[in-house]
Amino acid sequence: xxxxxxxxxxxxxxxxxxxxxxxxxxxxxEGLLAAFPKLMISGKxxxxxxxxxxxxxxxxxxxxxxxxxxTKASNILEDLETLHLFSKVIPDYCHTxxxxxxxxxxxxxxxxxxxxxxxGYRENVNLAQIRTFTExxxxxxxxxxxxRKSQEKEARDEMKRKAKELxxxxxxxxxxxxxxxxxxxxxxxxxxxxxSGSSGVSAVSESLPLVPESMKSSSQPSVVSRPSSSGTxxxxxxxxxxxxxxxxxxxxxxxxxxPVGVPTPLTAVHTTATPTGAQLESVxxxxxxxxxxxxxxxxxxxxxxxxxxxxxxxxxxxxxxxxVTVKHNEQEKQVQFxxxxxxxxxxxxxxxxxxxxxxxxxxxxxxxxxxxxxxxxTTEESMVPLSINCWPSENSGKxxxxxxxxxxQKQLELQDVVVTIPIPSxxxxxxxxxxxxxxIYEPKKHxxxxxxxxxxxxxxxxxxxxxxxxxxxxxFPINVSFTSTKPYCTIExxxxxxxxxxxxxxxxxxxxxxxxxxYEIV
Numbered sequence: 001x002x003x004x005x006x007x008x009x010x011x012x013x014x015x016x017x018x019x020x021x022x023x024x025x026x027x028x029x030e031g032l033l034a035a036f037p038k039l040m041i042s043g044k045x046x047x048x049x050x051x052x053x054x055x056x057x058x059x060x061x062x063x064x065x066x067x068x069x070x071t072k073a074s075n076i077l078e079d080l081e082t083l084h085l086f087s088k089v090i091p092d093y094c095h096t097x098x099x100x101x102x103x104x105x106x107x108x109x110x111x112x113x114x115x116x117x118x119x120g121y122r123e124n125v126n127l128a129q130i131r132t133f134t135e136x137x138x139x140x141x142x143x144x145x146x147x148r149k150s151q152e153k154e155a156r157d158e159m160k161r162k163a164k165e166l167x168x169x170x171x172x173x174x175x176x177x178x179x180x181x182x183x184x185x186x187x188x189x190x191x192x193x194x195x196s197g198s199s200g201v202s203a204v205s206e207s208l209p210l211v212p213e214s215m216k217s218s219s220q221p222s223v224v225s226r227p228s229s230s231g232t233x234x235x236x237x238x239x240x241x242x243x244x245x246x247x248x249x250x251x252x253x254x255x256x257x258x259p260v261g262v263p264t265p266l267t268a269v270h271t272t273a274t275p276t277g278a279q280l281e282s283v284x285x286x287x288x289x290x291x292x293x294x295x296x297x298x299x300x301x302x303x304x305x306x307x308x309x310x311x312x313x314x315x316x317x318x319x320x321x322x323x324v325t326v327k328h329n330e331q332e333k334q335v336q337f338x339x340x341x342x343x344x345x346x347x348x349x350x351x352x353x354x355x356x357x358x359x360x361x362x363x364x365x366x367x368x369x370x371x372x373x374x375x376x377x378t379t380e381e382s383m384v385p386l387s388i389n390c391w392p393s394e395n396s397g398k399x400x401x402x403x404x405x406x407x408x409q410k411q412l413e414l415q416d417v418v419v420t421i422p423i424p425s426x427x428x429x430x431x432x433x434x435x436x437x438x439x440i441y442e443p444k445k446h447x448x449x450x451x452x453x454x455x456x457x458x459x460x461x462x463x464x465x466x467x468x469x470x471x472x473x474x475x476f477p478i479n480v481s482f483t484s485t486k487p488y489c490t491i492e493x494x495x496x497x498x499x500x501x502x503x504x505x506x507x508x509x510x511x512x513x514x515x516x517x518x519y520e521i522v
Contacts (some may be wrong), residue, residue, distance in 0.1 A: 089127065144409075293385075297522065315365065324354040335375070340371050346413075376489060387408055399469070402463060420478070429443070478521040
């Protein structure tokens with residue numbers, strides 16, 4: 001079929017939006033849309049109407065028509081199938097299906113239309129894929145925004161530091177001219193500290209973290225201006241009993257209070273992208289994967305998607321032109337690969353090598369360059385990394401909840417696993433019975449967190465039981481998060497060699513990061 005245009009119009013024939021998929025003048029599309037209501041026959045139900053040149057295929061949707069304009073040579077069955085897909089897309093973005101709602105969401109609808117038709121021909125996509133494509137975030141854009149904000153912050157900090165240095169130098173020069181070196185240094189140190197306390201320190205504190213008192217005492221100069229009175233001044237560290245009482249009350253209410261400066265195990269892991277002590281070589285590769293899962297509470301997978309990207313970072317110009325050997329399981333036909341436009345695509349398909357198209361060119365230095373992307377999407381339950389089953393049962397006004405996990409992909413080693421279950425508000429803390437791992441109740445968030453440090457082949461299954469007042473539907477959706485240093489897809493970097501000369505091997509380092517983007521049981 002050749003689809004000329006897709007349009008949404010009112011029952012009176014007023015065009016609300018139109019998307020042309022072939023080259024067409026504005027006057028022609030306006031004439032075609034204006035002719036459509038005149039061809040409608042009142043009192044009869046039709047799905048299409050033809051003229052000498054084109055065919056109108058339409059479907060009523062409450063107050064509007066979904067209209068496709070095709071050539072007369074197109075297959076009417078394919079036209080109707082495509083029309084049904086277009087008709088399903090519109091309710092995803094418009095709830096009332098009236099004129100104003102269509103106009104407010106016109107751009108989102110047009111973007112969805114573009115995922116269905118390309119150059120007049122239909123793409124092999126379904127409704128779930130269209131949602132995924134239109135909502136997909138750009139990982140490169142996020143990296144760019146993070147780098148830009150980091151550079152702006154560094155520039156602001158550098159500007160503040162330079163301004164502070166100039167101010168101090170000007171004050172020292174002024175005082176040195178008045179009272180000599182000795183008088184200016186000894187007399188100006190304390191007074192300068194007091195004068196700049198209200199302006200300079202407040203400006204710097206916006207970008208610098210607070211330093212604990214124990215660190216300040218070891219790094220600050222010992223010269224301190226002491227007040228003349230000693231009996232009425234405020235003394236720090238004299239209210240330990242009040243602080244301890246306040247902390248005790250918080251803990252009795254279920255609120256966890258962590259010691260200052262001591263990170264929790266999960267925080268310590270997520271704050272560092274590279275393992276502590278790992279030495280990066282001049283050629284470093286990072287394999288990053290994100291898992292998205294939406295599964296039903298009664299079983300079945302609505303959507304499982306794994307997005308991966310391989311980053312290459314070169315810090316030595318001598319290794320700018322290299323080829324990377326990537327080993328992947330060719331039996332995994334569901335994995336779709338996409339190389340960077342500057343990477344030799346044919347070389348990767350034939351020999352599983354990543355190298356530049358143009359000989360003699362080099363990769364950019366000192367930046368993470370995404371050279372290979374891959375994507376896996378399925379609805380097969382057997383491919384879920386971690387299966388979560390929740391069985392709530394009502395018992396005398398309360399619910400006995402049994403939740404269990406099962407590691408289905410045995411090659412993975414999941415770390416810092418957190419299963420978050422919503423708890424109804426106003427029912428108090430749940431009574432937890434048997435469990436593997438540990439649990440934390442967050443009264444302010446109304447959630448119960450089931451935490452497991454590691455899930456691997458040694459503990460592929462585990463369970464937790466608790467009792468609390470509520471209905472079975474109150475304990476959904478369940479959210480899961482975890483990390484892993486092993487990839488979901490069987491993709492591995494096995495070697496790096498020079499692209500020119502005798503192809504000498506190059507020493508390289510690599511890291512793998514598997515994280516969850518959205519992992520829900522609904």
